[in-house]
Amino acid sequence: MYPEIFNSNMFTLLAEAEVGKHFYWNIAGFLAHGQVLLVIWFVAIILLTFALLGTRNIERIPTGFQNFMESAVDFVTDIARDQLGESFYKEWIPFIGTLFFFIFGCNWAGALIPWKLIELPEGELAAPTNDINTTVALALLTSLAYFYAGFSKKGLGYFKRYIQPIPLLLPINILEDFTKPLSLSFRLFGNILADELTVTVLTSLVPLVVPLPIMILGIFAGSVQALIFSTLAAAYIAEALE
Amino acid sequence: MDSIISAASVIAAGLSIGLSAIGPGIGQGNAAGQAVEGIARQPEAESKIRGTLLLSLAFMEALTIYGLVVALALLFANPFNV
Numbered sequence: 001m002y003p004e005i006f007n008s009n010m011f012t013l014l015a016e017a018e019v020g021k022h023f024y025w026n027i028a029g030f031l032a033h034g035q036v037l038l039v040i041w042f043v044a045i046i047l048l049t050f051a052l053l054g055t056r057n058i059e060r061i062p063t064g065f066q067n068f069m070e071s072a073v074d075f076v077t078d079i080a081r082d083q084l085g086e087s088f089y090k091e092w093i094p095f096i097g098t099l100f101f102f103i104f105g106c107n108w109a110g111a112l113i114p115w116k117l118i119e120l121p122e123g124e125l126a127a128p129t130n131d132i133n134t135t136v137a138l139a140l141l142t143s144l145a146y147f148y149a150g151f152s153k154k155g156l157g158y159f160k161r162y163i164q165p166i167p168l169l170l171p172i173n174i175l176e177d178f179t180k181p182l183s184l185s186f187r188l189f190g191n192i193l194a195d196e197l198t199v200t201v202l203t204s205l206v207p208l209v210v211p212l213p214i215m216i217l218g219i220f221a222g223s224v225q226a227l228i229f230s231t232l233a234a235a236y237i238a239e240a241l242e
Numbered sequence: 243m244d245s246i247i248s249a250a251s252v253i254a255a256g257l258s259i260g261l262s263a264i265g266p267g268i269g270q271g272n273a274a275g276q277a278v279e280g281i282a283r284q285p286e287a288e289s290k291i292r293g294t295l296l297l298s299l300a301f302m303e304a305l306t307i308y309g310l311v312v313a314l315a316l317l318f319a320n321p322f323n324v
Contacts, residue, residue, distance in 0.1 A: 183304065190307030193314065224300050231297070 023123035036131045043105040083234035100230035107222025135189040139181035142233040150240035255313035262309025266302040
């Protein structure tokens with residue numbers, strides 16, 4: 001879909017975005033997007049390494065890496081506490097924190113590492129969150145989480161929520177359960193993909209220097225999107241617990 | 243792809259981005275203006291206002307992104323592309 005000259009330039013080759021082309025793996029009859037799985041494993045290994053390094057020899061007065069990891073955990077604890085309140089936030093820190101760190105890791109892995117240097121037979125390595133399957137999976141997990149929160153707190157009385165404040169709002173309340181994961185997944189997917197496409201288009205026009213501010217904006221947007229996803233997940237859970 | 247379908251898809255993609263940029267544009271302008279006003283009135287609250295502003299700006303940006311997703315679906319995953 002790009003003009004011929006686009007593919008002959010080394011710089012533009014490094015920033016190319018291929019939409020809708022995937023490196024398919026056939027796993028037990030299911031087609032999986034291999035390039036997404038590869039980067040997800042990479043991010044998971046990085047996060048695990050950070051966690052292990054941070055907890056290898058825990059001291060009462062933290063130094064070095066433990067200090068860094070403690071401030072990171074404090075950050076996600078604050079997200080959970082702000083939304084869920086003092087009485088519920090503790091049991092939801094793992095979920096909210098994992099969402100934040102995973103999305104943050106995915107966005108930054110896609111933005112910071114020159115994946116295009118590694119060539120795949122088809123498709124390309126990029127941020128896993130620029131594939132809609134990843135973000136829909138995360139959004140559906142959030143849906144499950146808030147249903148679980150509501151049922152475990154109120155049992156079947158959770159369904160009373162649908163006819164409040166008046167029964168007339170029942171269809172809108174039911175619709176909300178579908179729009180929540182939809183908007184969560186589209187927001188994350190669109191933001192990351194939009195950023196990569198903007199960089200691609202700018203690089204095809206001017207290969208040097210000019211795309212840099214957009215790349216920096218992309219790094220910033222990646223962290224803000226991770227923050228928003230986890231904040232919203234916490235807010236939905238808080239709504240179900242109310 | 244049928245040429246009329248591709249023409250219609252391209253026009254629709256352009257329109258979906260352009261139209262969905264109007265509302266959030268106005269909204270983000272309003273929010274930023276109010277935030278500046280708030281900072282001018284209470285400079286010591288700047289860090290708090292900045293955090294809230296960035297978060298709400300990202301929410302508004304999401305609306306444009308929905309338009310972008312529709313445009314991308316039309317261009318790269320067109321359901322009428324037989």
